[in-house]
Amino acid sequence: MKRRVLEQLPLLQERRGLAYTTALLLSALAWWVRWELDAAFPPGFPYLTFFPAVIVTSFLFGRGPGTLSAFVCGILAWYFFIPPIHTFALTGRTLVALGFYAGVVAVDIGLIHAMQRANQRSSRLATEQRRLAEHTELLFSELQHRVSNNIQMVGAMLSLQQRQVVDPAAQLVLADASTKLQLIGRIQRQLYSTTGEQVPLDVFLRDLMADLSAADSKPGIVHRIDAEPGILLPPDAAIPLALIMAEGIANAMEHGFADHDVGMIVVSLARKDGAIELCVVDDGAGLPSDFDLSHSKSLGLKVVRSLARQMGAQLSIDKRSAGGTALRLILADDTSKFYVS
Secondary structure: OHHHHHHOOOOOOOOHHHHHHHHHHHHHHHHHHHHHOHHHOOOOOOOOOHHHHHHHHHHHHOHHHHHHHHHHHHHHHHHHHOOOOOOOOOOHHHHHHHHHHHHHHHHHHHHHHHHHHHHHHHHHHHHHHHHHHHHHHHHHHHHHHHHHHHHHHHHHHHHHHHHOOOOHHHHHHHHHHHHHHHHHHHHHHHOEOOOOOEOOHHHHHHHHHHHHHHOOOOOOEEEEEEEOOOOOOOHHHHHHHHHHHHHHHHHHHHHHOOOOOOEEEEEEEEEEOOEEEEEEEEOOOOOOOOOOHHHOOOHHHHHHHHHHHHHOEEEEEEEOOOOOEEEEEEEOHHHHHHHOO
């Protein structure tokens, strides 16, 4: 509020006649107060009430009205309060008093004028910065939108191509590639806020999980996320982590809950012992007895292993003793120090 008021100074810039009239009225008020209190003031203070009038006028209405107020107040003080009073006689002492007054009011008006010029420049710069920020935000949002749309368009083209392929294995590969491209497009759209700032992982993963659960055809499967707030990763780490989380959820839905309509998938993200740990846990059917992650032929798990290697992370998928499956991704200490802000 204080900043907005200062940005309006000087006042009455479009009505300068009123500004100069107000300057005269303030000068007259200063003279009246000085006249009424003359008996209470000790000798030698002719400008006691005139200095505030000049300063207030300059501050509120600018250099022109302030200069007028300084001139009028000087004349009034000279005639009524500088001996010999009621004359405009020039003596040595009168010249000293008038010179002192002129010097003080000139400095006051000059400083106030410089302050207001600087404030106006600052206001113009702030306005330009706001416009530039809004324009940059719009451009960034449009760029994110176009990148995401282009990625998803490629995924849609693969999906169309899948319908023209007869080989079941090729159909499966194209369908998986199309799904992952659509997912990357959503991740790209959600990774940054509209201001261009990267979204913390707890918000980012929660939004992504909401999208994945909305696409789930089994409403009895509950999706829950428990993510420590404030963790940030650069895009080259956040996107692979999100893809690994999405693959863990997809595997749980496809295999763990293939014959179940009720269950729970819990995703957790936290710092532990200087590392970042992502867990995707379900209470579904669990893993086959002969499951081996390092020798799995699943395309999705191959991608997950490759992404984990790129991040320098440890990846494990184990059967839970209570039933179900747990996917765990741990970024090593040196990796987490590089990525976490």
